[in-house]
Amino acid sequence: MNLTNLIIISVIGTGISSIAVQIITVREFLSQFSGNEITISLVLFCWLMVSGIGSFAAKFFSKKSTTLYSVIALVTALFPLIQIIAIRLFRDFIFIQGESPGLYPVFFFILTFSAPYAFLIGFILPYSLSIIKTMDTEFSVGKLYITDNIGDITGGVLFSFVLVYFFSPFKIIAFTSFLLILVSLALIISLKRYLLFFVAFLSIALFFAFAFEKRFELSTLYKQYGLNIVSYQESPYGRIVLTKEREEYTFWESGIPTFSTFNITAAEEKVHYPLCQLDKVDDVLLVSGGMGETLGEILKYSPHHIDYVELDPALINVARQFGLLSPHAHVTIIPADGRRYITDSNKRYSAIILDLPEPDTFQLNRFYTSEFFARAKRILKGDGILSFSLIANPNYLSDVRVRKLSSIFNTLKKYFHTVLLIPGEEIYFLASDKTLSTDIPLKLREKSIITSYIDDFYYGNVTKERIKFLNESINPDEFINTDFQPRVINIMFNEWFKKYGTSPNWFLASLFGLLAFYIFLIRKEEYVLFSTGFASMGVEMLILFSFQIIYGCIYLKVGFIITSFLLGLLPGAILGNRWKKRGKDMLIGAEFGMILLLLTYLIWVNFYHSLIPEFIFFLYGFTFSLLCGLEFPVAAEMIGEEKSPAAGLFAADLVGAGAGTLAIGTLLIPLLGIQAAIIALILIKSVSTIVILKV
Numbered sequence: 120m121n122l123t124n125l126i127i128i129s130v131i132g133t134g135i136s137s138i139a140v141q142i143i144t145v146r147e148f149l150s151q152f153s154g155n156e157i158t159i160s161l162v163l164f165c166w167l168m169v170s171g172i173g174s175f176a177a178k179f180f181s182k183k184s185t186t187l188y189s190v191i192a193l194v195t196a197l198f199p200l201i202q203i204i205a206i207r208l209f210r211d212f213i214f215i216q217g218e219s220p221g222l223y224p225v226f227f228f229i230l231t232f233s234a235p236y237a238f239l240i241g242f243i244l245p246y247s248l249s250i251i252k253t254m255d256t257e258f259s260v261g262k263l264y265i266t267d268n269i270g271d272i273t274g275g276v277l278f279s280f281v282l283v284y285f286f287s288p289f290k291i292i293a294f295t296s297f298l299l300i301l302v303s304l305a306l307i308i309s310l311k312r313y314l315l316f317f318v319a320f321l322s323i324a325l326f327f328a329f330a331f332e333k334r335f336e337l338s339t340l341y342k343q344y345g346l347n348i349v350s351y352q353e354s355p356y357g358r359i360v361l362t363k364e365r366e367e368y369t370f371w372e373s374g375i376p377t378f379s380t381f382n383i384t385a386a387e388e389k390v391h392y393p394l395c396q397l398d399k400v401d402d403v404l405l406v407s408g409g410m411g412e413t414l415g416e417i418l419k420y421s422p423h424h425i426d427y428v429e430l431d432p433a434l435i436n437v438a439r440q441f442g443l444l445s446p447h448a449h450v451t452i453i454p455a456d457g458r459r460y461i462t463d464s465n466k467r468y469s470a471i472i473l474d475l476p477e478p479d480t481f482q483l484n485r486f487y488t489s490e491f492f493a494r495a496k497r498i499l500k501g502d503g504i505l506s507f508s509l510i511a512n513p514n515y516l517s518d519v520r521v522r523k524l525s526s527i528f529n530t531l532k533k534y535f536h537t538v539l540l541i542p543g544e545e546i547y548f549l550a551s552d553k554t555l556s557t558d559i560p561l562k563l564r565e566k567s568i569i570t571s572y573i574d575d576f577y578y579g580n581v582t583k584e585r586i587k588f589l590n591e592s593i594n595p596d597e598f599i600n601t602d603f604q605p606r607v608i609n610i611m612f613n614e615w616f617k618k619y620g621t622s623p624n625w626f627l628a629s630l631f632g633l634l635a636f637y638i639f640l641i642r643k644e645e646y647v648l649f650s651t652g653f654a655s656m657g658v659e660m661l662i663l664f665s666f667q668i669i670y671g672c673i674y675l676k677v678g679f680i681i682t683s684f685l686l687g688l689l690p691g692a693i694l695g696n697r698w699k700k701r702g703k704d705m706l707i708g709a710e711f712g713m714i715l716l717l718l719t720y721l722i723w724v725n726f727y728h729s730l731i732p733e734f735i736f737f738l739y740g741f742t743f744s745l746l747c748g749l750e751f752p753v754a755a756e757m758i759g760e761e762k763s764p765a766a767g768l769f770a771a772d773l774v775g776a777g778a779g780t781l782a783i784g785t786l787l788i789p790l791l792g793i794q795a796a797i798i799a800l801i802l803i804k805s806v807s808t809i810v811i812l813k814v
Contacts (some may be wrong), residue, residue: 128251129299143291147206151207156783157782160681167774167780168773170241174241175770200292202422205232245769265696288336290331294325359437360631388544388573391568392547405426409444414806418447426451457671468498478607488605504550511546523610559581600653653803661793666736679737684743705749705753712746734795
């Protein structure tokens with residue numbers, strides 16, 4: 120096989136490896152920073168911006184060496200393992216263990232540990248074309264774009280449909296890097312660089328030895344979870360870690376401690392506060408938190424049946440393996456998303472108990488919105504009760520905490536006649552259409568139910584003064600919390616900055632200043648691709664957040680969504696390459712198509728925002744990216760191959776994509792909601808259309 124073909128195959132290998140590594144990196148940072156979806160946009164922003172810088176740097180790199188290219192390709196294949204290890208080891212070295220870092224520390228941590236690989240990915244594509252051009256002058260920018268897309272799609276499909284279900288991150292990196300490693304070795308052999316081959320072979324041997332050593336991969340988690348890990352499993356839905364300290368077990372899901380044994384106080388409060396209010400307990404729905412003492416406390420009421428919904432089947436299996444979840448005739452365990460189950464269920468329940476972490480992510484906020492409470496009310500019996508808790512100090516509430524509690528309280532009041540707040544170890548919300556009582560011990564005595572904590576300590580903790588203070592703190596004018604205008608996420612985002620005494624203003628000013636300077640320097644055709652990259656990643660963020668709101672489980676589906684966009688780029692690039700002579704008319708048609716799709720999304724969000732099949736999201740992403748893919752070969756043709764447009768166009772596309780990711784995913788959606796983000800994207804593409812008309 121000649122050198123040209125080897126380099127072309129290496130471009131495909133780079134695509135396979137880079138997309139899998141990108142998804143693994145996103146999932147890794149989600150586990151490191153408590154599943155916060157804003158992390159996704161920060162990772163993709165850093166990745167794309169640095170890749171754009173890498174592509175731009177290739178424009179000024181004049182040395183065209185096939186030997187150097189083979190070394191860069193090999194480093195690109197091997198470096199991802201080092202990157203993931205570094206992220207795991209340095210997270211708790213830089214931050215205090217258990218700390219929730221602010222936006223800027225998170226951003227700079229992500230940037231530091233993703234930048235080297237991202238730069239390599241951005242640099243290697245245009246550099247590969249410059250090497251190929253020395254041997255095959257007919258190979259165009261459009262062909263390179265198509266070749267790269269083939270690799271990207273292959274990597275996305277392999278990860279999303281196969282590898283994520285069977286292998287851990289280190290093994291996935293090894294599998295997806297294999298082709299690029301093989302081609303790099305073939306290039307080195309073809310060039311007769313035998314000393315280099317020896318060094319490369321040793322490096323590859325070490326790479327595979329560490330990647331396939333399970334104990335080594337486990338050891339990289341000790342910094343975050345401690346040495347007492349008794350079970351570690353990479354589920355498609357998240358990372359499941361079980362630790363044991365003396366006789367106490369703690370479950371961690373994607374970096375969040377979700378359950379600890381011997382916490383009888385939490386078990387009694389979440390069960391008895393709502394259930395003692397009912398004259399008769401028939402069917403109970405428990406959403407998460409069913410391990411340990413919880414089910415046993417519910418069974419004291421002799422319910423007809425308990426449905427326990429837990430998203431991840433792997434979590435259930437681990438709990439059963441270690442005796443933390445015992446089978447019972449009156450308990451059915453349902454492996455499903457809690458919100459999806461409530462939406463689809465026709466069963467009527469006496470009580471719905473939510474045992475979930477704080478609504479500080481879109482995944483969790485979706486259980487505290489107007490739309491969710493309406494669905495929960497639908498499956499409750501007439502005198503049924505909905506219960507959940509939020510963390511707060513019953514003696515002092517900050518302004519931010521008051522806004523958060525008030526928003527959720529006001530949202531509940533839309534659907535339930537009575538909303539009772541009980542300041543226990545956490546603040547418990549009880550919502551029902553019947554009258555509710557705060558005298559929990561009296562209710563328990565009437566039912567002859569014995570408890571350990573409530574019987575002895577309730578009156579000392581839940582005083583009339585605390586109840587009065589809590590209720591008087593609620594602001595009835597606070598905005599309600601909805602799916603697509605997530606007030607609680609907005610409050611959390613502001614709290615993030617207030618907690619660390621920072622502001623996003625200087626960061627935004629610097630970013631927009633640099634982008635304005637960059638746009639001033641580039642060609643009009645490059646600006647079109649900048650705006651297209653911006654819109655493409657902006658829409659990807661819209662779909663990621665919308666999908667999370669409706670279906671949850673973004674940890675699993677992030678690969679599917681990214682792959683759907685990649686799948687659209689390939690046919691778009693092929694069609695664009697075929698019709699590139701049409702020039703301006705082709706670009707205008709693609710621009711109008713994108714604007715029409717954005718208007719459709721806006722109409723759905725504003726007037727329908729109902730449950731739609733998952734494949735519609737994937738089809739939408741495919742169609743939008745197809746239009747984006749059309750533009751790259753056309754823009755290259757308009758500039759002219761003789762002007763070597765590859766580096767400039769790749770850079771514009773990547774920088775625009777990075778800017779769109781940050782603007783839409785990190786700022787507009789959390790601060791202003793999804794509608795505002797869509798309007799911003801429509802304006803961006805409208806300006807781009809005007810620019811094309813003036814070309």
